[in-house]
Amino acid sequence: MTAPTAPVLAVVEHHDGRPRASALELLTAGRALGPVHAVWLGDPPDDAGPLAAHGAAVVHVVPVPTPEAGLPASVAAALAGLAEATGADVVLLASGFGAKEVAARLAHATGAALMVDASAVERDGEGRVVTTQQAFAASWTLRSAAQVGRAVVTLRSNAVRATPAETPGAAEVRVAAPARPADPRVRVVERTARPASDRPDVGEADVVVVGGRGTQGDFSPVEDLADALGGAVGATRDVTDEGWQPHDVMVGQTGVTISPRLYVGAGVSGAVHHRGGMQASGTIVAVNTDPDAPIFEFADFGVVGDLAEVLPQAAAEIRRLRGQA
Amino acid sequence: MKIVVCVKHVPDLQADRRFTDDGRVDREGVDGTLNELDENAVEAALRLVEAAGGEVIALTMGPDDAEDAVRRALQMGVHRAVRVTDDALAGSDAFATAAVLAAAVRRLADDGPVDLVVTGMAALDGLMSVVPTLLAAHLDLPQLTLAAELSVADGVVRVRRDLDHVTEVLEAPLPALVSVTDQANEARYPAFAGIMAARKAQVPVWSLADLGLDPAAVGGAAARTRVLEASPRPPREGVVITDTGDGGRRLAAFLAENGLLA
CATH class of the missing domain: 3.40.50.1220 (TPP-binding domain)
Known part of the structure; x- marks a missing residue:
């Protein structure tokens, strides 16, 4: 078996210029699969340090100039372009209803396998992506293997404990082409961030x-x-x-x-x-x-x-x- | 307005849900029902047509049992229903499911254009929540998914959707695809007249050949993922105490002993 060399894209979520907890979990999971590249949608990070510490070799900043460019189909098109340009064979996202829409569009566009709400992700001896999922109110555990060469995986928060990499990544910041509206028929009339509570986020807290x-x-x-x-x-x-x-x-x-x-x-x-x-x-x-x-x-x-x-x-x-x- | 509502027959949440040895949802001897979240989709479609006129058609894919799902939709008041079934569909993944539903929606447009496709936010068996997105992609329809609020006026559909950290209001011209959440409405109970009408209704059955689809493109062999292993999770061996005045301290002690206060 040869070591996998195709990069893994981890679409990292962030807030106020800083990565969310799920971002560091994705990088931790991603670097076990191959060289991990962070994908950062929106304005560049204030500090790529935490991404480097968790192993990001590259940080692809994808500007999102308009609300329509941030819709699932638009983001998926930008990610498909990035996967093509980098030769990435795995794209990781943090699970959530919005992220699953992006993942579905991306898998549709690229012919990749789609594995959502994984609690673990690994490669088997042949380099295929294998995920673990919980089903039926977590009363069952499933392990599934991708049958095609590419996979889009959404990972549940807290499934992987974020740990710094033994060797930090270079976290070289590259600005990619901006996301563009994929469907001119859909208009964002309003987009409002909901106020965050002072306590940890329920979806991310341990x-x-x-x-x-x-x-x-x-x-x-x-x-x-x-x-x-x-x-x-x-x-x-x-x-x-x-x-x-x-x-x-x-x-x-x-x-x-x-x-x-x-x-x-x-x-x-x-x-x-x-x-x-x-x-x-x-x-x-x-x-x-x-x-x-x-x-x-x-x-x-x-x-x-x-x-x-x-x-x-x-x-x-x-x-x-x-x-x- | 002509609306197609996609519905799914799923194992009852209260039933002993399980997987077969080859990793498919086991329907043998397990009570099935219309996916509860699809009731919100049916309700949304009925309300739009009650306000603006038109018809609602329920569409499902699945074996004979799945007819129960569209029967329930008929009881709620949809005007007609159709079921797609074929032995070759067993083990289909979300991509094949979306391709088949898309072909059926196109065929339903033979006698007049479809203005809106409505789905629930997820099916309570697989909970992937990706078929609405894939269906919009296949049909090249504007995607307005996860609607907590939905309205149609002057040929424009508007939804409000609440994502993890933001709320969005989206608009697109008809035709479009909408998925609705369980926040969108309170689904009605079937009325007596609906139950009687549903009993008499004929539900046409379409095969892959009727839809002009290649059996090799669907089913387990074409799926992009394969289940390697499905196993029931061992039950938790828990301890339950009754509070006699020190329950809180004992709870804290349990956390400390298990390293959960670190």
């Missing part, structure tokens, strides 16, 4: 505390525990439908799919819609007054009790153990 109907709308114990753990706050569909929390933080099959190192569900019953969005989590902890709640069937640690009592006590104890109180 600790997530989710509140369900059992909170009865009072999220202060949930927020307190999330803060003690340095984690994000999530919610079930019941909670966002009630308007107790914004739809952005809804964890479930149609909302955010998470796989944090630690998941805590407070007043969460564990219905299948929710399970589909979180059951791949590392460790699952549940607090619920109902001993028959389905979540206890797949929790690693469960407390039958009132979340308004249990959560504040846990938060105080965690702060004490961490020497913060």
Whole structure:
């Protein structure tokens, strides 16, 4: 077997000029497959340092001059051009509903295999891309192999732990041709960034505390525990439908799919819609007054009790153990 | 307005869902249902036609059981339905599925142009959420996917979509393809009249030959990925305690013992 030499493109997401956590995870996963190139859509990074540290040999900056140039079909066309120019045989993206549209367009345009929501990606002895995926609310694990020479893979956040490369990459910044609107018929009337919370992003955090109907709308114990753990706050569909929390933080099959190192569900019953969005989590902890709640069937640690009592006590104890109180 | 709604028959979420040894969704002895997220697509289409006139046609691809999915759409009020099936389709990937649905949409345009293709945001079995995008690409239609809000006025369709960190409002002239999320509407329950009408409705069945498609281009052999292994995840061996006043401290101790406070 010869070492693979075709580069791997990792489409890195960023915010305020800095890479998001998922970006460094993608580079970590990508460099195990071949020389990894970061693709940075939009204005150039403030500092390519973190990308270099995680192994990026090249940073392709693709300007996105208009909102229409940022639509999935437009971004996919730009990525197809970059894959062609660099000879890349794998393109990695961070999973998300928008990213999956880009991935589908790109695979359609290039004839590549499409592997979405992977929790691991590797090459087999023949250099084919092999992914691991969770299915049916993470009650099944699948391994799939690409049958064609190119693959577009979306990787779940937290699936791979971001680690600096032994040898940093050069992170040579190359400005590519700008993305262009792929479909003149589609017009972006409005594009608004939603305000980010002060806490970590629920889709990316390695600790997530989710509140369900059992909170009865009072999220202060949930927020307190999330803060003690340095984690994000999530919610079930019941909670966002009630308007107790914004739809952005809804964890479930149609909302955010998470796989944090630690998941805590407070007043969460564990219905299948929710399970589909979180059951791949590392460790699952549940607090619920109902001993028959389905979540206890797949929790690693469960407390039958009132979340308004249990959560504040846990938060105080965690702060004490961490020497913060 | 002529609207085609694409729907899928999926294993019931509450059923014991599993894979066959060759990595396909096992439908044998597993209750199936219309993909719940497709009910939002049917609802969206019905509302548009109720406001502007026209007809809604439900389209599905799948074996005999899949007729249940379009029957449910008929019960909700779609005007007619069609099912594509062929032995050669077994094991088709998302690309083949989109190619087949696109060919069926084109054929449905034989008796008058299709103004809008509507789909759900994802199917709750595979959850790939890529067929709407691929279908738009095949049909060369403007893609307005993941609509949390949808309206059509003066031949222009407008959607609002909420992505991970941004909200977008998009517009395109008809014809177009739209996928709707579960935020877009509350799907109706079938009324008695709809249930009776659905019982009498004939659902034509089209084969690959009817659509002029090459069997070699679809099915498991043409798929761009192959499942190597499918295995059920071992159950978690969890501990459940009852709070007797120190539940929070015991929770914290569990986290500390498992290195989760580091």
